[in-house]
Amino acid sequence: MDKLQAMAVFVKIAEQGSLTAAANAMGKSLPSVVRMLASLEESLQVRLFNRTTRRIALTEEGLFYLERCRKILAEIEESEVALCQDQVEPHGTITLTAPVRFGEMHVAPSVTRFLSQYQGVQVNLLLLDRVVNLVDEGIDLAVRIAHLGDSSLIAKPVGEIRQVVCATPTLLAASGGAPRRPEQLSDLPCVHCTSISSSPLWHFSDSGKRLDVKISGAFMCNQVGASVDACVAGLGFGLFFNYQVMPWVKRGELETVLRKFEPAPLPLSLVYPHTRLMARRVRTLVDWLERDLKHSFAR
Template sequence: MDRFNEMLVFQTVAERGGFAAAARQLGTSGPSVTRAVAALESRLGARLFHRTTRRVQLTDAGERFLQECRRLLADLAEAEAVAAGTHATPRGLVGVTSSQLFGRAHVGPLLCALLRRQPLISVRTLFVDRVVNLYEEHMDIAVRLGPLTESSLRAVPVGRVRRVVCASPAYLDAHGVPASPDDLADHACIQFTGQSPGPEWNFRQGRSVRVQSRLITDSADLAVASAIAGDGCARLLSYQVEPALRSGRLVVLLAGFEPAPLPVHVLHHEGMRVSAKVRAVFDHLVDGLRADQALA
């Protein structure tokens, strides 16, 4: 078995989390996968996996080697595309992930517009309110809100979102307008756990207040709807309430006390040399999100 095939098998085992799963994806047998990894470990003189009866886990050496495998295999795929004359033509499936509401409202429409312009590209989306591991879940591109932690990914900033407190005009007419964060202690509040996991709401210069939440939810849609209905003051991200603010159904409170905005980035994991399909989707998202007034 050639070295590049051994590296492909190793990468698949690492990303699928097991030998049997890798064999299914590669369309081969479990013993052949085991032999390929064993041959690779023997040649390198290093153990790449910790094996148990239930799963395999990368060793430190395996983690380092996986990064090199991804780079080398991506370079090989690019070289083959250039030789075949297909590198300049974007084609194939690209996986894109984002949070749910942001994905539906901002990423999804951009992707649909791209598909109308690029008939050879297909897109698979994964819009979930959690940080997705691009390698493990076979995603090519991510749109992330907030501080970044993955140093191995290339990130391009495209905008920012504010952390805003808002309420409906009807609620404010009935209960008054809070003049400072401390006043929130006397108001009914709506806690969206995706933005405020606990009852402490943080503001500028390390200031915080403990709120009384009548509704605690992991759904941004529900938190927005509850605030519009006049149930209390909600703490959400600006893009989540932008339509309601524009229509006057919600009003921003305590703008002068808001913490620093959160950055928005578009990321991919193919390094500086990317395939035509990933580059096309990546560049389209960067341009589109930078032009999005909700992220200004």
């Protein structure tokens, strides 16, 4: 017996006042309606209707069961309507995580634009500089800047993040121009951001070989924002990810140097647990961020 169908038949009988009327209203045969009601009563071990040849009336148990059946069937209908609406217009909550600085500069503004267009969606944005377990922590989507190991996660590449050395035009002029080789940085003032490089060794690539250069300077900080500010103030050369200094480079306040010695860029990816049965709201945000971030880093 299909319990939900039997419940729907029971409710229809109560509403129509007879088995025949219920059968006609549901487009079913009278014998099938009689069988479903009998099976339902047998499974419940109670009598739902008192029946005579002339009328049918709910028992006390039937009145109790009718109220519950109506609530259950209404909730199922509401859930199905919500799912159908989600297929047309995304709605619901998405939990998204991204690195703190990148999230502040690029992900949060993109999400703000997304929410302006899709007003039925809510986004819980977690800005974290640790790698989270998407499945264990109930996260729908992550923005990651790293080489990703083998896993069951899906990674959609959207760009590359370079590691750049930069300085103000004034500092470059005072230093006799841009350095031609990384080793020259050992004799120049540098801003040491420990969240980028934990040790005072900056890593470069020289014809495919790793080259380490020891740097020193008056300013050391564990926060990117303060380190970029110090670099913009002319306290020294800085080593950052390109997105972290992009606004100042565009304005001409900083210039990048030693481009041909940069290490291999890191992939920028959208990472999510699976594509099968992905909610439309998540898929829509993935497509949105892919377009936005590709546009930002297509240079």
